[in-house]
Amino acid sequence: MNYLEPERLDALAAQYVLGTLSRAARERLARLASGNETVAAALRAWETRLLPLAESLPPIAPPERVWPAILDRIQGQRESGSMWANLGLWRGLTLAGFATAMALAVVLLTPRPETPIETLVVVLAGQDARPALLVSADRSGRTLTVKAIAPVPPVADRVLQLWALPEQGNPRSLGLIPATGAASSVMRLDLPASVGLALQNIPALAVSLEPQGGSPTGLPTGPVLYSGPIQRLY
Amino acid sequence: MALDPDKRRQRSERLAELLARTALSNQQAFAELYRETSSHLYAVALRILRESGAAEEVLQESFVNIWHHAGSYVAAKSQPLTWMTSIVRNRCLDQMRRREVDTVTIDDEEPGMMLADDRPGPMEMLLSSADALAVKSCVERLEAGQKQAIALAFYQGLSHSELASHLRQPLGTVKSWVRRGLERLKACLDGAGLKR
Numbered sequence: 001m002n003y004l005e006p007e008r009l010d011a012l013a014a015q016y017v018l019g020t021l022s023r024a025a026r027e028r029l030a031r032l033a034s035g036n037e038t039v040a041a042a043l044r045a046w047e048t049r050l051l052p053l054a055e056s057l058p059p060i061a062p063p064e065r066v067w068p069a070i071l072d073r074i075q076g077q078r079e080s081g082s083m084w085a086n087l088g089l090w091r092g093l094t095l096a097g098f099a100t101a102m103a104l105a106v107v108l109l110t111p112r113p114e115t116p117i118e119t120l121v122v123v124l125a126g127q128d129a130r131p132a133l134l135v136s137a138d139r140s141g142r143t144l145t146v147k148a149i150a151p152v153p154p155v156a157d158r159v160l161q162l163w164a165l166p167e168q169g170n171p172r173s174l175g176l177i178p179a180t181g182a183a184s185s186v187m188r189l190d191l192p193a194s195v196g197l198a199l200q201n202i203p204a205l206a207v208s209l210e211p212q213g214g215s216p217t218g219l220p221t222g223p224v225l226y227s228g229p230i231q232r233l234y
Numbered sequence: 235m236a237l238d239p240d241k242r243r244q245r246s247e248r249l250a251e252l253l254a255r256t257a258l259s260n261q262q263a264f265a266e267l268y269r270e271t272s273s274h275l276y277a278v279a280l281r282i283l284r285e286s287g288a289a290e291e292v293l294q295e296s297f298v299n300i301w302h303h304a305g306s307y308v309a310a311k312s313q314p315l316t317w318m319t320s321i322v323r324n325r326c327l328d329q330m331r332r333r334e335v336d337t338v339t340i341d342d343e344e345p346g347m348m349l350a351d352d353r354p355g356p357m358e359m360l361l362s363s364a365d366a367l368a369v370k371s372c373v374e375r376l377e378a379g380q381k382q383a384i385a386l387a388f389y390q391g392l393s394h395s396e397l398a399s400h401l402r403q404p405l406g407t408v409k410s411w412v413r414r415g416l417e418r419l420k421a422c423l424d425g426a427g428l429k430r
Contacts, residue, residue: 221310
């Protein structure tokens with residue numbers, strides 16, 4: 001039986017979304033969908049057709065204990081503190097970033113300690129806590145230097161977008177980073193104001209994967225690949 | 235939740251934004267997302283699982299899953315509520331199909347009780363949501379048996395054999411109602427340009 005024969009796939013996807021497939025057939029199709037975009041797209045098409053029907057169900061408020069239980073479950077990866085300090089991604093990452101920043105501080109400061117430059121360093125790491133991008137800047141200047149410290153694989157028709165994550169409110173775009181795929185490539189992003197001003201009260205940066213030209217909504221729409229806390233030196 | 239197209243679009247944009255912020259591990263956005271969608275998603279789970287404890291558990295697992303995978307939501311590919319509903323429904327349906335293997339006998343009374351209580355039945359719901367989505371004409375083109383089989387399968391998660399027993403029809407008849415009903419619904423929805 002060929003699952004990928006279009007009509008067969010369409011019929012299976014329809015029954016999957018409707019819910020009438022047997023357990024074994026459900027599991028098979030779900031497995032296929034996770035590695036095959038044609039199958040995943042067939043499922044999505046039927047979800048788009050059928051799932052709006054669920055909207056007519058009269059809403060029923062779940063018991064109040066559900067939300068705290070969810071928080072408990074996701075709190076395993078968080079530490080107390082401010083909202084951004086709670087970022088699940090950051091555990092371990094903050095330490096990695098701090099260590100790298102300290103190492104850089106030593107390099108930056110050793111030659112001419114008498115004239116410290118107000119710098120800013122951000123180590124952006126993925127969910128595996130491995131550093132991928134290094135953002136640095138002179139805070140009185142207007143340029144962010146973005147250096148790939150690990151190969152950032154390019155994704156077809158997608159770009160990386162750099163965001164400032166404020167303590168409160170929405171992320172703000174800082175610009176697009178072309179993914180070259182090469183480690184140690186360096187890019188420069190020009191900001192409309194001085195770095196110190198543009199990133200005032202911003203505790204962290206993040207990078208998301210966006211369509212060509214950047215997020216169409218002005219907010220991150222794709223997966224967040226990297227993030228990291230801003231370290232201010234002097 | 236019979237919303238007009240403008241309100242639906244606004245709600246979708248808002249939910250997509252909350253999902254994007256949730257992907258950045260913003261807990262406030264996640265809490266808001268929960269407030270805005272949990273009653274809807276709980277109703278979906280409760281209808282299928284028919285047991286508040288099981289529905290609560292699915293809701294909880296689904297939101298933990300949404301927290302971890304909000305970044306994989308792609309706004310260009312599906313509506314946010316559709317994406318979230320599919321997470322909840324898939325968990326419910328997986329559970330239902332597993333139960334089926336555990337219990338060979340099918341309780342014929344339970345779905346009947348669901349229809350008899352004061353909540354709207356699957357047929358009424360199929361028609362009211364169709365109304366809200368302007369696809370009423372598509373649903374109306376289905377034959378009575380097709381309509382009934384699809385409504386019961388969709389809202390209550392009944393399998394083919396459960397449908398057959400509930401509708402007191404041969405299994406083959408029920409299967410063909412479902413298959414033909416889905417084909418007609420697709421032709422009608424796609425033809426009307428309502429794919430999204």
